[in-house]
Amino acid sequence: MSKELIEAITDMREEDAVALATKLLDSGVSPQAVLDACREAMGIIGQRFETGDCFMPELILAGEILGQISAVVKPRLQQGGESKKIGKVVLGTVQGDIHDIAKDIVGFMLDINGFEVTDLGVDVAPAKFVETVKQTGAKIVGLSGFLTLAFDPMKETVKALKDAGLADVKVMIGGGQIDENIRQYTGADAYGKDAMAAVAIAKSWA
């Protein structure tokens, strides 16, 4: 039945997927096994996104489905059931920019690929990134920005991290008008054109 759950998720059958997950749990399948099936489904969706076979609607809807299934699974999950994370990422949309959709997709994709993501939201000041990196010990920072006004706040955030003595922290940037020109301008270590690129970059640094 795990196969059915995976298919329901990858086919975007939202109600079926949540019902199947509940049914699996009720029939005695372990919460961890249900989460593993979800992770497998998300991996398939991620691959489809990478190959251009699925798009933003599917990523967002998959996130919604996963959220609903998690709400059913988590009360039944025993302590320590969470899988081991491969790295920590601090993520946020830079100061002055309030766009969140692309950032949320990146956060979601990083999460299902095994990263512990601290999402600071939108309009995040450089100091907040610095403070959070220090608190979490994250070695990766993801800066999102949809508008051209994000170029300078990205540059300021990269500088703030360096000035705070966090030179070993790697910074990746992404967003509507972000390209190699902007990577060089901001001093970031990498830029990604989409969420899968962000995952690949983070994995290469983890």
Next chain:
Amino acid sequence: MFVRPENWNQMSPLERRKARLDAWQNAPVQFASPEAEANYKERIDRVRKIYDMEPHDRPVADLFMGANEYVVRRKGLVGKDIIYNHEALREPILEFHREFQPDVSVGVLPYPGKPWDILDFKTYIWGGQKLPDKLAIQAVEGEYMRADEYKDFIADPTAFWLKQYLPRAYGELGPLAMLPDFPRISESVDTIDLLVPFGLPPFQAMLHKMMEAGNELMKILGAVGQTGAMVAAEGFPSMGFNIVKTPFDYLGDTLRGTKGILMDMYRHPKDLLAACEAYVPVLIKSIVGASDRTGAPCAMYVLHKGADGFMSKEQFEKFYWPTWKQVMMALYEEGITCYLFIEGSYNQRMEYLAEMPEKSLVCHFDKSDMKRVKDLLIDKFIIAGNVPASLMATGTTDEVRAYCADLMDLFGDAPGYIMAHGCYFENTTDDKIRAFMDSVKK
């Protein structure tokens, strides 16, 4: 204002297009000097030949989509000035035109800051209000129409905007919800239904606010209009367009939000399709009305959620393209040219654009594959773009020059090409602007 000729009903779409372009090209201007008049005529004639895809001496370089804020920011003005201080924008704008002699006029959009404050406008934030002074505006995405309200929209899109959307988007316009449903105003005593809200204190207070906002708007339009007239008087024509969107983008950008509308393709597909369809006649009437009122020959589509990555080709074919195409075909029939400002990438959408009739479109690209654009679209439509905003903001002058030179290699001899930026930017340098402008001159 565009006045239809008497034989309008006998005219073909391209004849109507010609009539609209003639009216735009020959609109009266009080020139500052004979030299300014000669320059204006030379410039607008070049743009006209590009719009007509007829032989001309060279492409034009249009700064509007990229450098519209830079023309005032380079003189130290900031976002707050752009929103609130319209008189202060005049000198920098005029100075820019005198110094740079652009092919067509360039200036900031007339953002009405004070009316927004008076009416408590909520769907944007801006410099001097909730954004730092240096920034201009940003949209605040939200769910201004709930999914269960599709039925209301489908039944009467205009009533939805008036009675449900406006009260949510403007804090002071809540009483609009008190208006009656107009189709019921028929019998003699129905006048009572119509007038009751106007007799009630909350509605009257709202009307006073609207008048106050309207008075402030007139001051702004007076200032902006004077600047525009002075720019034209000194010899610089405008490209001539009204800003519009597709049915899907109006619903997605403004009513349902990006996440909402993308989920609706799965959760409420029939409602979404029905809403797009209900919107078609309303939009056609509205866009044609705006074109007649302003005399602008083009409807500029600001395109968002149909771009590559936002949805699959199948979803584009089902949800985005059919109703958009219906509207554009109706505009074509009315002689209105659709100027498509294609944000992001449209590599997977070019074949759809190619379905449109010749000369019906100006296709302005941001990040698309321009070689493919040349192969697929160059003989049918006017092409514009795609100098990257990132290059203008952070590249060197030589890099800008090289990028523009590559575009000229591709499109310099095209039937119609407009050198333009892919997206707007806050800051660049005068040297990069000059390199951009000089690239079209042989």
